[in-house]
Amino acid sequence: MNKKNKANWKAKVETGFESLGLVMGRRPWLWLLSCLAVVGVMASQLGRLEKDTSIEGFLEKGSVEIQRYDAFKETFGRDEVFIITMEVEDIFTQTFATQLHALHRQLEDEVPHVNKVDSLVNARYTHGADDTLYIEELLPETLPGDPVELEKLKRYTYNSDNYKNFLISADGHMVAMLVRLNSFNFTKDKNGNWHRGYMGEDETREADAKIREILEPYRGVISDDIRLTGSMPIAIMLSQILERDFSVFSGLANLLIGMVLFMIFRRLSGVFMPLLIMTLGVVVTMSLMAILGSPIQVSTSILPAFLLAVCVGDSIHLLTIFYRNYDAGDEKHHAMASAMGHTGLAMLFTSVTTAAGLASFATSDLTPVSALGIYGALGSLIAFLLTIFILPCLIAILPVKRRPLQQDENKGLQPMLAWFARVSTQYPKIIVVSGVVLFVAATAVASQIKFSHYPLAWLPEDNETLQGIKNYEQRMGSTISFEILLDTGKDRGVINAPLLQALDKIQQDVVTWESPDWRIVKAISVVNVIKESNRALHDNDEAQFAVPDDPALISQELFLVELDEPDDILNLVDKTYQTARLTVTTPWFDAIHTKELVDRLRDHLNANLQPYGVDVSFTGVAPIMGVTFGKMLISTAESYGFAAIIITLMMVMLIGNLKLGLLSMIPSLLPILIVLAILQLLDVRLDMLTMLVGSIAIGLTVDDNIHFMHGFRKLYLKTGDPAYAVEKTLLSTGRAMLITSIVLSIGFSIYTQSLMSNMIIFGLITAGCIVLALLATYLLAPALMVLANKQYHQQHPHKSVAEMKPDAAPVQ
Structure with missing residues (x-):
């Protein structure tokens, strides 16, 4: 495909969005009522939405x-x-x-x-x-x-x-x-x-x-x-906190985002329309979960507040251009259609990149994380569809007053945007070199970041249940159980003196195990009952507190206990005495170290029980979730690369140039690397929730970059002057980027009102990424574009934009 054709498909898409705006503007009520009817049908299924916080809900059914x-x-x-x-x-x-x-x-x-x-x-x-x-x-x-x-x-x-x-x-x-x-x-x-x-x-x-x-x-x-x-x-208690956070986040998100929108647009329509799109976006996404039978789980509980923040972005960009056109004197219908044509392609790409970042979670072993990826991605695309199909209808129907353009000119926004344009185009080498050095340094530091999954650390120190756990562990030693099944493969296979003696030795060994991250406190099995009974049958002689050598005596002792207390025996072996249960208890420790403990136990058990043909398997909440969380953290880290590759390809497609597409990813990835590097320097570890920030942030931070690159590309193709294109893009699209970033950062900063520390960190990290992404788009992205297209200035050092021919083409 040649360069002309590459540009043509984008122009056709933009024209298509503009034509769609014109069509909807002619019959807004028909389009609006049709869309609301679809939303209403889906919303009718909300009552089927269930909640699942069970351990079984974390893994796929049938696993x-x-x-x-x-x-x-x-x-x-x-x-x-x-x-x-x-x-x-x-x-x-x-x-x-x-x-x-x-x-x-x-x-x-x-x-x-x-x-x-x-x-x-x-x-x-x-x-x-x-x-x-x-x-x-x-x-x-x-x-x-x-x-x-x-x-x-x-x-x-x-x-x-x-x-x-x-x-x-x-x-x-x-x-x-x-x-x-x-x-x-x-x-x-x-x-x-x-x-x-x-x-x-x-x-x-x-x-x-x-x-x-x-x-x-x-x-x-x-x-x-x-x-x-x-x-x-x-x-x-964790579930109750999530329910409380759900209500608080949703209410605060609507309130704060509404206040920010009013302060920026100073129009009621600029508040009502985005908030309506936000609400409908959440309703449709949650309805889709109900229709497809996906319950609300631990991680998906953040979806409503997340969608409230994400859904408003497209509305802000469309309304910003519409208000500018409308205030400049354009007829409302055409001002709206023109705004659709100007922002439609960029909104499509930002929605798809946000969806791509979230969709990278879809292959996670944990169903809550997978569901967050699937429905977060769908929610982003739903927000885009609602914006292009409902917002234009609302604009056409609702009364919108014209406002003189000069009201905005005397504000501090335009001079600030002009300053960023001037600095980024006058000192591009200094900015790019600094950015590259920071990119390399942040990558080196961020690559050392550690992972964690320790729910007790998320809770407030004065929490009653947390204090109860700590008090019990301090006095009793352990609260977590690792359940191990020892299958002999045959009826009454457990009644084997050498096997039970080997198991006794294992239990005595493992209770001495201790590492900086975990320690084993108790090990309990049928051996404990046998030793206890053997001592009693030998006149309470402590020397007989052991597993006897005679299988017949072992069988007799177990039979006597089963006669009096059958539940005590059947809690340790199955009815056929084929499988024995070994329970190993520890204090509550970071789940990231679970695999280390499980692997060591498995190796030790296999080495000592292999001669008896025993099959060793682990189950229970601790080993299942610990090992699975460990895998999830690693796979999530790998998903970062997948999301980055997909988004990079989309940037190349949008810009139409491989080199510029690759360069454009530097401002998008740098904010995430800086935040991760800061976390590493502060010794903050990423857990199940904060680990998600990378893929979420990469989808959000690239949004500003897409809008800038889209606006820059259009102006550069017309003028061939990168400095001029930077300035005009920042003075127009830059305003919408600022508004969107403010709203998004406020939306995610709401998470700081959570009672859980990891949720607070998640909100701060994401809000910080968004702010840094805006700065990178204001400074680093323009500087990269100026240097990448410096050939024009070398050939026309004194030529002003006014002197250029209307059909001037850029120098590639």
Whole structure:
């Protein structure tokens, strides 16, 4: 395709947008009502939009990880828990024992969806006498009257490896109760058929509310310090914060963006029309999620506020040119159509580049991140369509007063834009060299940035649930569980003395593991029950606290425990004794290090259990999410490159020149690199949310560049003078770029009102990128264009623009 044809297709597209504006201007009501009818039909589906914050919702349905986790929950129950902690002076008082039993029964009877409550009430006191095995309650409702028996019970409780730092602290003054919910819920359809589903947030919140209600009368009675914490309350609290942020962000975004639009345009129409397009853009995008069955999840909860900011950009550019044409005396219909022709192509490219940046998330392993990419990209394109099909109709229908042009000329905006044009064209070499040096330096620093995923660090320090987690970990040692399934491949394969002895050795080894980033506190399996029972059957001899060599004895011990406490056994092995469960607990640590711990555990288990043909697999919330988040962070970093390549190709297509297209990406990428470099210097790590800023920002920061390059290209093709083209572009399109950047930066700065630190950082990073992108477009982009087209000045050093022929062509 020759240069003339390259220019022609752009001219045809621009003419097409102008013609569309003329057509809509003739019958605005028909177009408007047709568009609103489509929006209304889609909006009618909003009621089907659901919310999903479950662990299963993070991964694709049918994935290997989810299948394995479902199988685990079917056999052993779910690993997420509510933890109730109580500070007590002495647990071995009759008053405390009576109250704890009452609380335990009430939790089992009244908490909805409850599966099991673990506490000292149903913990095992395993002891022997006269070759008989006795399994009793660790803390009976009526304490032994015999001081000797009571002392034995105390000694057993405080020294039990099974319950110390789990149900009772090492100092004996903190007691914990663990409430576990059912793994699944069952619903009946209209035909009477039952369907199994995942326990959702609604059920979890019901349980949470009831537990809090039950605990209230016990405060100051059973204990002066009762706290509710655990993985489930943390998940509920994060969801509540997101709901609060959703409302706050949406309200503030509308208010602040409306105020900024009024201050800039000083017209009610300049406020009403963009806000309407913003609102419709959010409604249509969220309706599309409902229609396609995509629920609101953790990351997609930022979509409404994000779309409010993004949807307004196209409206601002179109209205800025329309008001300028209209105030200059053009008839409203033609002023609108001319604005469509002037900005349509640039708006199309900015919408597509923003969509491309977001679409790079679509291949993420995490469905919330993938959904953010898909619906963020669709939302950007929907905003463009709403702008070109509804905004022109509103302009044609609504009364718009003409305003004298000179009102804007005396303001500080024009002199400021002229100053940027003058500096960028007079000192292009200094600006470009400085920009390139900064680009290289920022790249070097940003390449060292580290990743993180540590939800506890996002929460306010005074948060009650966070304080409860920290208090429990300080006293008990661990809150996170790594569930490991050991499949022997045959019935009763677990009852193998050498295998169990090897597992015992593994458990003793791993509890000594510690690194700067994590440490293992406890390891629990069926081995603990066997050792406990073996000691009891040997007259409580501590030397017999071990796995016996005789498989028949092991089988007998497990049979005796199963007779008395079947749930205790079936919580550690499956019904056929083919698969054993090994639970390794740690304090809550940064998920980015999960793969390191899982790999080390897997290697150690395989090395020691391979001779017995055991298949080792990991499941549970911690290993699934930790490993998946680690992969997601890496894949997201890789998506930056994909987004940059796609956007670069589009810039080359828009400009029609490979060299200029590549050069134009420097001002677009530099702001992101600078912000990432600053984060690295401040030792701020990128997590699941802040990691998204790169692909989001690259789509947004390139918008200013596209509008500048589009305006510059048109003027340069007419005059051949890059300095003149820079000045006129900044004095016209530069105003719309400034308005858009102000609105976008304010829109994202709203995230600073979040209660979560990572959301605040996300807002600051994105707002900072947008401001830096505007400065780069005002200074670096013009300087690059002047140097890239300096041949004209070398050939015509003294020729003014007024002296040029109308058909003068640029020198390439």
